[in-house]
Every structure is written in structure tokens, then in C-alpha cells.
Amino acid sequence: MVRLSVTLSAEVEEVKNIYPSSDKIWFFKLKCSNCLTVSENFVGIDPEEKIEQRNSTVNLLMKCKSCTRENTVSIEQMPPIKDRDQSGENNIQLEMARFDCRGIELEEFDPRDQWTVVTTSGKEFHDADLSNDWSEYDDSASASICVLSISSSINKIK
Ligand SMILES: [Zn+2]
Numbered sequence: 765m766v767r768l769s770v771t772l773s774a775e776v777e778e779v780k781n782i783y784p785s786s787d788k789i790w791f792f793k794l795k796c797s798n799c800l801t802v803s804e805n806f807v808g809i810d811p812e813e814k815i816e817q818r819n820s821t822v823n824l825l826m827k828c829k830s831c832t833r834e835n836t837v838s839i840e841q842m843p844p845i846k847d848r849d850q851s852g853e854n855n856i857q858l859e860m861a862r863f864d865c866r867g868i869e870l871e872e873f874d875p876r877d878q879w880t881v882v883t884t885s886g887k888e889f890h891d892a893d894l895s896n897d898w899s900e901y902d903d904s905a906s907a908s909i910c911v912l913s914i915s916s917s918i919n920k921i922k
Pocket residue numbers: 796797798799800801828829830831832833
């Protein structure tokens with residue numbers, strides 16, 4: 765079993781926080797720990813998918829196409845992240861989710877959509893697509909909101 769955490773990094777303007785929707789589907793390329801085969805496509809891990817597995821509930825149960833081993837991933841509860849305040853920062857690096865992986869590792873993350881961007885004035889833009897650079901105009905604060913040069917990393921939790 766390995767616990768992995770996903771961090772999103774970006775250059776931002778007028779952004780206070782970014783967090784995923786509670787129903788966000790997380791897309792990864794997955795690597796089987798047994799035979800080291802990496803999935804060709806991105807596979808979605810859906811928090812609303814609940815699969816009973818022995819003594820626990822997992823969000824993904826996948827049979828490796830190469831070695832046929834059954835591997836699982838569960839999305840872990842995160843400490844509260846909706847109240848984070850990054851106001852005044854131009855470069856942010858925020859942990860977004862944690863995963864409990866059994867027999868499998870997260871190899872590559874695709875951010876896609878289902879993000880909430882909170883502006884420094886407190887306005888929330890829901891369902892932001894962070895696949896590419898993202899920008900909006902906040903009328904109430906007469907400010908441009910930008911999330912640029914988005915990248916991500918996957919780290920082991922010790
Ligand atoms: Zn395998």
C-alpha cells in the first residue's frame with residue numbers, strides 16, 4: 765500500500781484558493797506495482813463510485829490488463845482546504861487530494877475540470893477547467909483572475 769498526494773502548482777493573479785469539487789473525478793495514468801505496466805489512457809477515479817472490497821470501500825477497482833491482478837484506489841479524506849488563503853501570492857503550490865493505492869501507483873495526473881477558483885475578493889468560479897491556462901473577469905472587484913502555467917506533482921505521503 766502506498767499513500768500518494770497530488771499537488772497543483774500555478775502562477776496566479778488575484779487568486780485566494782483553488783480546490784476540487786466534492787464530486788471531482790480524478791484522472792490518472794496508473795502503473796501496476798506488480799508488472800509495472802502503465803495504462804494507455806487516463807482512468808477516472810470517481811468519489812461517488814463506492815465498491816465494497818474485503819473490509820473497506822474503494823473508489824476504483826481495476827484488473828491489470830497484463831498480469832490480471834486486481835488493484836484498488838481509495839480517495840482519502842483531506843484536512844479542510846476550502847479556507848486556504850493564498851492572497852498576495854503569485855506562485856501557488858497546493859495539495860489537492862490524497863489517495864490510498866493498493867497494487868497500483870498514480871503515474872501521471874490530468875487536472876481537467878471540476879475545480880473551484882476563489883478570488884481574493886471572495887468570489888467563487890465553479891467548474892473551472894484547469895487543463896490549460898484559465899482566466900476570468902471579476903466584475904465586482906474589477907480585476908482579472910488568472911491561473912497560468914499549471915503543473916502538478918504526485919508525492920508519497922510518509
Ligand atoms: Zn500488472
